[in-house]
Every structure is written in structure tokens, then in C-alpha cells.
Amino acid sequence: MLIIELTYQMPLSEIEKQISAHRTWLDQYYEKGLLIASGPKNPRDGGIMIALTDKETATQLITEDPFYKQGLASYKITEFEPVKHCKELAQKISEQQKT
Numbered sequence: 001m002l003i004i005e006l007t008y009q010m011p012l013s014e015i016e017k018q019i020s021a022h023r024t025w026l027d028q029y030y031e032k033g034l035l036i037a038s039g040p041k042n043p044r045d046g047g048i049m050i051a052l053t054d055k056e057t058a059t060q061l062i063t064e065d066p067f068y069k070q071g072l073a074s075y076k077i078t079e080f081e082p083v084k085h086c087k088e089l090a091q092k093i094s095e096q097q098k099t
Contacts (some may be wrong), residue, residue, distance in 0.1 A: 007046040021066040
């Protein structure tokens with residue numbers, strides 16, 4: 001499991017111009033089961049995504065993000081082992097570990 005932290009590199013006014021395209025990009029990875037949560041940080045200087053994939057795949061999908069393509073955000077990927085989790089995640093984590 002990964003935590004992907006975005007840090008905005010441009011003013012929020014520039015981020016807002018790409019927010020719809022960014023959310024459309026997110027939707028495709030929710031549909032594929034690779035993302036389980038995402039949203040802006042507070043204060044709003046970036047965002048967080050929680051992904052059920054490997055680091056190599058996450059690195060590739062980041063290159064498709066409109067924020068990345070426009071140079072609007074930098075990304076930090078942190079991999080961790082979900083030793084404890086809610087029961088709703090058990091099947092998703094098990095499926096991800098098989099791949």
C-alpha cells in the first residue's frame with residue numbers, strides 16, 4: 001500500500017484550472033481499484049492519495065496526472081505494510097498482495 005503526497009508547486013489559482021482534469025484522471029484509477037482514497041491536505045498546499053498498487057505502477061500513473069504534466073505538483077511516494085486495517089479493506093489488500 002502506498003501513500004502518495006502531492007505538494008503544489010504553483011499558486012492555487014493555477015491548480016484550480018486543472019482540478020477537473022485531475023479528478024477525471026483519479027476516477028479511472030478508482031475504477032481499476034488502484035486508489036482507495038484521495039483529497040486535499042489542510043492547509044491546502046497539496047493532496048494525499050492512498051493507493052493499492054506497487055511503487056513502479058504508481059510512478060507510471062503519476063506521469064499521467066494533469067498536475068504532473070503541467071508541472072503543478074511534486075510527488076512523494078511512501079510504501080507501507082498495512083498490518084492493521086478495517087475489515088472493509090481486507091479483501092482489497094489480499095488481492096493486491098497476490099499481484
